[in-house]
Amino acid sequence: MTDHILIGGGALAREMLEWFAPQLALSGDRFVGYLDDTGEAMAAFGAPLPWLGAIQDHTPDDRPLAMAIADPGARATLGAALTDRGGRFARLLHDRAWISAGARIGEGAVFAPFAYAANASTTGELAQINTFSAVGHDASVGAACCLSSQVDLTGGVKVGDRVFFGSGARVLPGVEIGDDARIGAGSVVVRAVPPRAVMYAQPARRLS
Amino acid sequence: MTDHILIGGGALAREMLEWFAPQLALSGDRFVGYLDDTGEAMAAFGAPLPWLGAIQDHTPDDRPLAMAIADPGARATLGAALTDRGGRFARLLHDRAWISAGARIGEGAVFAPFAYAANASTTGELAQINTFSAVGHDASVGAACCLSSQVDLTGGVKVGDRVFFGSGARVLPGVEIGDDARIGAGSVVVRAVPPRAVMYAQPARRLS
Amino acid sequence: MTDHILIGGGALAREMLEWFAPQLALSGDRFVGYLDDTGEAMAAFGAPLPWLGAIQDHTPDDRPLAMAIADPGARATLGAALTDRGGRFARLLHDRAWISAGARIGEGAVFAPFAYAANASTTGELAQINTFSAVGHDASVGAACCLSSQVDLTGGVKVGDRVFFGSGARVLPGVEIGDDARIGAGSVVVRAVPPRAVMYAQPARRLS
CATH class of the missing domain: 2.160.10.10 (Hexapeptide repeat proteins)
Structure with a gap:
């Protein structure tokens, strides 16, 4: 059972959650929450996933990350920051x-x-x-x-x-x-x- | 077992029939026929479905309807006419x-x-x-x-x-x-x- | 168990092999090799399929052929040549x-x-x-x-x-x-x- 964390809480995060949650569930895996500046983005949609805090405050552990921000520059910058701190992406x-x-x-x-x-x-x-x-x-x-x-x-x-x-x-x-x-x-x-x-x-x- | 009726007998009706008949069959449902000005449209293709009469003559009952005409104006007008008479669309x-x-x-x-x-x-x-x-x-x-x-x-x-x-x-x-x-x-x-x-x-x- | 032969060893042949090999396998069928001017095209990719010789040297037998060349002119010319010699395409x-x-x-x-x-x-x-x-x-x-x-x-x-x-x-x-x-x-x-x-x-x- 592996817990995944989404990076971003906007529209792509909602799509990623729906695309992959059923598939992850087949092996007992799941998304456990998302990181974003605030918890407001998903709260506006009934909060299908808990907010876990801000991206810059996150200390990566063994839980794999999933990038859910469309802009390539942000993907690269945030990806590098999290990878530098030891995070790994699924x-x-x-x-x-x-x-x-x-x-x-x-x-x-x-x-x-x-x-x-x-x-x-x-x-x-x-x-x-x-x-x-x-x-x-x-x-x-x-x-x-x-x-x-x-x-x-x-x-x-x-x-x-x-x-x-x-x-x-x-x-x-x-x-x-x-x-x-x-x-x-x-x-x-x-x-x-x-x-x-x-x-x-x-x-x-x-x-x- | 629910009987569905297609509204229109042209190309979209033929496509709808093929797209959805196998899926409806999984719950014992089916298309039982189509409404159109004449029965000629589907007859030209070996009549995969019986003609049930003209749209304007149809008295909706509990059988759900499926719109099979592509033009948005016709969809809206015929849809409203059939809904006004008590029809409901699947x-x-x-x-x-x-x-x-x-x-x-x-x-x-x-x-x-x-x-x-x-x-x-x-x-x-x-x-x-x-x-x-x-x-x-x-x-x-x-x-x-x-x-x-x-x-x-x-x-x-x-x-x-x-x-x-x-x-x-x-x-x-x-x-x-x-x-x-x-x-x-x-x-x-x-x-x-x-x-x-x-x-x-x-x-x-x-x-x- | 039917053996199929690919006509061409380039990119489309590699795609065809991957698209259809699993599906052919369901009935015990398979691709057994490909025809091309040389065996170099697929060899460059670790030779997923054996080279069987040049197209013009091929004497069709009961093994079905699969065209794997994108250009329409070549498809028609090579297809006709192989069909004239008794080949049939799957x-x-x-x-x-x-x-x-x-x-x-x-x-x-x-x-x-x-x-x-x-x-x-x-x-x-x-x-x-x-x-x-x-x-x-x-x-x-x-x-x-x-x-x-x-x-x-x-x-x-x-x-x-x-x-x-x-x-x-x-x-x-x-x-x-x-x-x-x-x-x-x-x-x-x-x-x-x-x-x-x-x-x-x-x-x-x-x-x-």
């Missing part, structure tokens, strides 16, 4: 996701229901792959990236760390995307994207 | 859909295979959510809306009544869409849409 | 796909996990329907077509032979697409496409 792969046996999945990565990881793909630590999104064959996704829903990273795509993909963004085969880029909803990325670039439209062009 | 949630326990689903709403309703979302009565489409966390969809396939309503989106979304349309977080709007296939809605507006393209602009 | 429908009982599926057609075939749809021989892609009601897809991920062919769409659809391409209801056309990723096809046309953008226009 890999959470939903049983309605499809994960290749030949895919490498980093610690703390999350695959939502109906997410997909193809053969020889790599998903970095603390990456979040949401519903109907795919990491294609031979593609790699860096640490702390967030793929919103219906994102398609096709074959051989190389994504750096802390990249955000909006709903329905897609990247053509083999294209590389630099660290900290942000790809707008519905964008179709057809050529390399430099670090920190904000891209949008079809074909994707640079907004900033 | 909630049909496919067992390959993923529905949050924290989602509110109105009477007569339909979730197709691979449809998704997130935490704290609200889907209005008689709304149709097709394959691979999502109602995001804290989002609300009004009565009689129709989401075609692969539509993504992201977090906190607010959709009025009788809105139609074409294939792959998506709406950015928190954006509001007025009653009776129509959102074209592949459109990316980035700001509020007034009632009755017809929107298309990426980012979506007004066609009429 | 229909492979993943158990996480949803296939209408009223859909017609040609020999050698492949439906990936989370693919969808609606009522009264027709999918031609050797067509490939990838993850999250849909063949809509009353739609038809010709021989050797390839739908990448998240493609939506809506109701009544008519697609010729050897058409390629990039990731997330979609086609409006009833639109016809000629033989050998190529539809770019993210394109929204709103009117008829002539044979051999290369289309892209939203709404789709002709590139060549």
